[in-house]
Every structure is written in structure tokens, then in C-alpha cells.
Amino acid sequence: MDSSILLSAAEVFGTPFYFYDLDFIRDRVRKVYDFFNQFDFHLAYAVKANFNFEILSMLNELGTMVDVVSFGEYERVRKAGFTPERIVVNGNCKSVGELKKYVEDSVYCINLDSLEELLRLESIADRPVRVAIRVNPDVDPKTHHHIATGLKENKFGVDYDTAERMIQIISRSRFVRLVGLHCHIGSQIVEVDPYRQAFESMRDFASKLNLQLELVNLGGGWGIDYGDGKQLDLEEYRRNVFPILEDFNCRIVLELGRWIVGPAGYLISKVEYVKKTKNKNFIVIDAGMSHLIRPALYGAKHRIEPLYEQKDRPTIVADVVGPVCESADTFAKNLELPEPQEGELLIIRDVGAYGYVMSSHYNLLRRAPEILYSKETGFRVSSA
Ligand code: LLP
Numbered sequence: 001m002d003s004s005i006l007l008s009a010a011e012v013f014g015t016p017f018y019f020y021d022l023d024f025i026r027d028r029v030r031k032v033y034d035f036f037n038q039f040d041f042h043l044a045y046a047v048k049a050n051f052n053f054e055i056l057s058m059l060n061e062l063g064t065m066v067d068v069v070s071f072g073e074y075e076r077v078r079k080a081g082f083t084p085e086r087i088v089v090n091g092n093c094k095s096v097g098e099l100k101k102y103v104e105d106s107v108y109c110i111n112l113d114s115l116e117e118l119l120r121l122e123s124i125a126d127r128p129v130r131v132a133i134r135v136n137p138d139v140d141p142k143t144h145h146h147i148a149t150g151l152k153e154n155k156f157g158v159d160y161d162t163a164e165r166m167i168q169i170i171s172r173s174r175f176v177r178l179v180g181l182h183c184h185i186g187s188q189i190v191e192v193d194p195y196r197q198a199f200e201s202m203r204d205f206a207s208k209l210n211l212q213l214e215l216v217n218l219g220g221g222w223g224i225d226y227g228d229g230k231q232l233d234l235e236e237y238r239r240n241v242f243p244i245l246e247d248f249n250c251r252i253v254l255e256l257g258r259w260i261v262g263p264a265g266y267l268i269s270k271v272e273y274v275k276k277t278k279n280k281n282f283i284v285i286d287a288g289m290s291h292l293i294r295p296a297l298y299g300a301k302h303r304i305e306p307l308y309e310q311k312d313r314p315t316i317v318a319d320v321v322g323p324v325c326e327s328a329d330t331f332a333k334n335l336e337l338p339e340p341q342e343g344e345l346l347i348i349r350d351v352g353a354y355g356y357v358m359s360s361h362y363n364l365l366r367r368a369p370e371i372l373y374s375k376e377t378g379f380r381v382s383s384a
Pocket of ligand 1: 046048049067090091147187188219220221222256259294298354
């Protein structure tokens with residue numbers, strides 16, 4: 001991103017603020033459709049990653065589907081223009097009222113998280129409803145344990161024995177129709193092998209029961225490069241996963257969130273103090289864990305870069321910290337960078353996914369506004 005654009009946005013909107021590059025998001029959507037072009041494929045964008053209304057409206061215009069996990073997300077995507085037949089419903093805690101509404105609206109697919117949920121749905125369905133069973137294949141996605149979801153100790157999905165019982169129940173159901181299998185094994189996955197294992201086990205299950213599936217939903221989780229050079233290798237994915245997908249011989253649905261929006265987002269923040277103590281230096285910035293909680297919650301590392309002239313400056317080694325009254329409010333430890341001056345700006349990168357959506361009012365800090373940018377229209381503050 002051109003730094004002069006970020007600097008002028010900072011002048012207009014003050015700091016901190018989120019900045020989203022809409023052209024990048026559009027490009028990612030095109031890339032993922034191109035990547036799967038040999039398949040009957042649909043991206044169901046995972047709204048939880050970034051529910052900005054204008055981003056959703058743009059995705060609606062681009063013709064993607066969406067994956068929602070709550071009624072709040074459902075209402076928002078409906079407002080953004082998505083019709084129910086382009087909405088996949090996830091979540092492990094769907095209420096009776098929510099399920100009734102999804103049945104009434106005929107959503108594309110409800111991903112059932114449990115046998116109990118199936119029984120609840122069966123008791124209320126009064127017209128045909130399309131479902132997939134979320135299986136838990138018990139594979140280790142080798143990611144942070146907070147965002148691993150496909151191990152048997154995780155609360156999500158059902159084991160294959162339970163899935164088989166659910167299929168028997170569905171086969172006797174008047175209205176519930178099994179259209180697919182679903183699994184989501186975790187997020188920020190940078191190795192292909194966990195995917196291979198998970199999809200192989202689903203394929204073997206489907207072929208053992210001779211299931212005629214209309215779709216297989218692969219969940220999301222593609223890992224992006226946060227600066228350590230690790231990300232999901234798509235060529236390896238093509239080699240090792242595509243042959244399994246071909247065996248399914250049905251529509252592929254993919255629920256990516258982070259890979260679509262993560263690298264499109266920047267958090268721009270101002271240096272308030274460079275605090276030097278006997279033991280350590282601290283760069284105190286006006287963005288904190290209330291704006292971006294990933295470092296505090298998962299120990300996540302985001303690249304931090306100066307948005308000021310770097311030539312002819314002494315370097316400083318410092319922790320980059322926010323204004324929140326907790327020591328967890330730390331974005332980087334012992335970062336070496338050209339020493340900033342009070343009032344100069346830093347960029348925190350790759351915050352387009354799970355950034356603003358997880359922010360809070362903790363310490364009653366002002367929520368960061370979201371600024372949208374595209375080459376064609378320039379930048380503007382997001383209205384919703
Ligand atoms: N599908 C399901 C059922 C999910 O639970 C998720 C993410 C996705 C798709 C999208 O995954 P993605 O492509 O974005 O990895 N707050 C955490 C990430 C939590 C992910 C939750 N589920 C973070 O900041 O890393």
C-alpha cells in the first residue's frame with residue numbers, strides 16, 4: 001500500500017484506524033475461483049473474519065456465497081443483499097428461533113454440529129431443509145490451540161459413528177435432506193497434510209456409506225504469511241488435495257475468511273511516547289488490545305512498520321505497547337526499528353481478518369473507524 005495514501009487518511013481521520021484495500025479483496029476472490037476452476041466451486045466467505053457492511057456488499061456483487069455463525073451475521077448479510085440460497089449456516093449453538101427462521105427462509109445449507117441439533121431441527125421442520133453434517137475428523141491442524149477445531153477434544157462437529165446415526169435419522173425424516181458433509185479443522189493452517197488427512201477420511205466415510213452428496217464443504221483455515229514466511233502452499237494443496245476432491249465428484253464449498261481479507265487490512269497508529277527506562281524501551285502507541293486483540297489472545301505476531309522517513313535515524317530496540325491497563329497490551333517485544341518521534345505513525349499489518357470484529361470498548365478507548373480504499377474511488381470512512 002502506498003504510504004502517502006495512508007498518511008493522508010491519517011490526516012483526515014485521526015488515529016488509530018483500520019484501513020481496508022478493497023482491490024486486494026476483489027483480487028483474492030478472483031484468485032480462489034481461478035484456483036478451483038476445474039471444479040463446480042463456490043466460495044462461502046466466512047463473515048466472522050470481517051463483517052464490514054461494505055465489504056459484504058461488494059462480495060454480494062461479486063457473487064460469492066457467505067458462511068454465517070449467528071443470527072446477527074445472518075441479518076447483516078441479508079441486509080447486504082445475500083439471498084438465503086447463498087447463505088451457509090454454521091455454529092454449534094443455533095437456537096430454536098434461529099433454526100425456525102433458517103427453515104422458513106430456505107437457506108442453502110445448515111451445517112449440523114450435533115445429533116442434538118438434528119433432533120431439534122427435525123422437531124421443528126415443517127418444510128424441506130437442506131443440511132450437511134459437520135464431522136470432526138480428529139486431525140491436528142498444527143495451529144494455535146485456541147483456533148484448532150477438528151480434534152476430538154474440541155467442541156465442534158461429530159465423530160463418524162455419530163454421523164452415521166444422524167444419516168439414518170435423516171433418511172427417515174420427512175423434511176430434513178442431507179446434501180453434504182462439512183468439516184473445518186482450524187484456522188491459520190500452513191501445512192497441507194492436515195487437510196489431506198481430513199478430506200481423505202471424509203471421502204472414505206462417504207464411499208463406505210455410498211452417500212450421494214451434492215456438496216462437500218471444506219471449511220476455511222488457509223494460513224497467510226504474517227511475516228515469518230509461513231503460509232499455505234497452494235501448489236502443494238493442488239497436488240495433494242485436488243485428487244481427493246475429484247473423488248467426491250460433487251460441488252466444493254470453501255469457507256475462507258482470513259485468506260480473503262487478512263492481508264487487505266492495516267491498523268494505523270500514532271506514537272504517543274518513546275519511553276526509556278533503565279531496563280527497557282517502550283514505544284507507546286494509541287492503538288491497543290481493545291482495537292486488536294490477536295497478540296494478547298493468541299501471542300500472534302503482526303508486522304509493524306514505520307510510516308515515517310527511516311533514513312539517517314538511530315535504531316531503537318523497544319517493546320511496542322498500547323494504552324490499555326494490562327501488560328498483555330503488547331504488540332511486539334524487542335522490536336528493532338528506526339527510532340520514531342512523538343506523533344509519527346506505525347502500521348500494523350495483516351489485520352483485515354479478526355481485527356476490528358474482535359475489538360472492544362475495554363478501557364473505554366474509542367473504537368477505531370474503518371476506512372475503505374480502492375484505486376477507483378479513493379478512500380472513505382465506512383458508514384456501518
Ligand atoms: N468455517 C468455520 C466453521 C469456522 O469456524 C471458521 C473460523 C472459518 C470457516 C474461517 O476460517 P479462516 O479461513 O478465517 O481461517 N479469531 C481467530 C480465528 C478464529 C477462527 C474461527 N473460525 C484468529 O484471530 O486467529
